[in-house]
Amino acid sequence: MDKIYLDHNATTPIAPEVLRVVTSVLHDQMGNPSSAHSMGRTARVLLDEAREQVASLIGASSSEIIFTSGGTEANNLALLGVAFGVGKSGGHIVTSQVEHPSILNPCTQLENLGFVVDRLRVDELGRINLQALENCLTESTLLISLQHSNSETGVLQDVKKIGEIAKKKGVLFHTDAVQSVGKIPVRVQDIPADMLSISAHKLNGAKGTGALYLKKGSPDLFSPLCGGSQEKKRRGGTENVAGIAGFGKACELAQKNITSRECSRLASLRDHFYQLVSSLISGVEIFGDLENRLPNTLNLGFEEVDGDTLLISLDMEGVAVSTGSACSSGSGLPSPVLTAMNVPSEKINSSIRFSFGWSNTTAEIEKAAKILAQTVSLNRAGKSCVKTSKR
Numbered sequence: 001m002d003k004i005y006l007d008h009n010a011t012t013p014i015a016p017e018v019l020r021v022v023t024s025v026l027h028d029q030m031g032n033p034s035s036a037h038s039m040g041r042t043a044r045v046l047l048d049e050a051r052e053q054v055a056s057l058i059g060a061s062s063s064e065i066i067f068t069s070g071g072t073e074a075n076n077l078a079l080l081g082v083a084f085g086v087g088k089s090g091g092h093i094v095t096s097q098v099e100h101p102s103i104l105n106p107c108t109q110l111e112n113l114g115f116v117v118d119r120l121r122v123d124e125l126g127r128i129n130l131q132a133l134e135n136c137l138t139e140s141t142l143l144i145s146l147q148h149s150n151s152e153t154g155v156l157q158d159v160k161k162i163g164e165i166a167k168k169k170g171v172l173f174h175t176d177a178v179q180s181v182g183k184i185p186v187r188v189q190d191i192p193a194d195m196l197s198i199s200a201h202k203l204n205g206a207k208g209t210g211a212l213y214l215k216k217g218s219p220d221l222f223s224p225l226c227g228g229s230q231e232k233k234r235r236g237g238t239e240n241v242a243g244i245a246g247f248g249k250a251c252e253l254a255q256k257n258i259t260s261r262e263c264s265r266l267a268s269l270r271d272h273f274y275q276l277v278s279s280l281i282s283g284v285e286i287f288g289d290l291e292n293r294l295p296n297t298l299n300l301g302f303e304e305v306d307g308d309t310l311l312i313s314l315d316m317e318g319v320a321v322s323t324g325s326a327c328s329s330g331s332g333l334p335s336p337v338l339t340a341m342n343v344p345s346e347k348i349n350s351s352i353r354f355s356f357g358w359s360n361t362t363a364e365i366e367k368a369a370k371i372l373a374q375t376v377s378l379n380r381a382g383k384s385c386v387k388t389s390k391r
């Protein structure tokens, strides 16, 4: 059975060009970039090239890129790095209720150590209230960490305005851009952020690599992963040279391919899918802001259907989707993101995230919509729901 992959916010397929780079480095370049001999120097050159490619994608300079093991570590480095590098117990951090667990969990750890954390609410569309952000800043605020886009709904926050507020108040601003980089153009010139997190596997790179952008002139971060002097002592440990070289290639490809034309094509694919689904199935609801969102993400609720059962039924039919975030699904808890958006629990339990990717075709999504209609119909325990004519 040909699989239809509609779960690109969980992870993306590795691009063939990236795979070639990763395998050739693993096969031919065994050097440690910290070694002084020629094999080490060759590995160092690979890291330097990748650093340029990653920086170039976001309009940064290569000296502003710290390689990490992924988005989680980049987020941890930003939060713990600022809390212990700049602040002290009692310092204040502002985040939101809809952040990824790699932001929320370190915040809880910091709270246990005496830091004060405010988790801003969002409105029913999933957007942060900028006035509430401004109102909660105090003399002790060390850091604002608010996401660029949400993994479950695709809702984009107004990071430009958030950065301006942070600047005005002299507070550091970190944004988790893991879901945005590689799907839409993200340039640090347009966002007054001091730090920004990226993950390779969300943009057709390999898993286990990512980066934190740290703006030139920012204060020194505490390094939660201390060891050798790699990454200018900001992240100890021998670098994942093959993964990082592939990450660089993935960024080079993204820079070439993510044009406004391609973003519109992806958004058209998503909208075509939604139109088909809503013409074939009754009781479908979209969650999240329709104006400000990623072009690839669609979070839908299906009346009288259990989302987890639907996910499994779709999987059996060869369609891969998600409920909640990949990290919180399986926890048995309703999605904290939709809960924060005030979505009633029965609707949350019926929700499915469809996240499209560059390689999805019109034929695939039309097939997926038909399979979905049949599956929802079966899951509604005999109640007829597949409509025969368009709305």
Ligand SMILES: Cc1ncc(COP(=O)(O)O)c(C=O)c1O
Pocket (backbone or CB within 6 Å): 009, 010, 069, 070, 071, 072, 073, 075, 100, 102, 147, 149, 150, 151, 176, 178, 179, 199, 200, 201, 209, 210, 326, 327
């Ligand atoms: C918004 C967001 N931040 C961070 C992460 C974690 O990234 P990684 O899987 O590279 O650790 C994810 C992963 O799903 C994410 O969606």
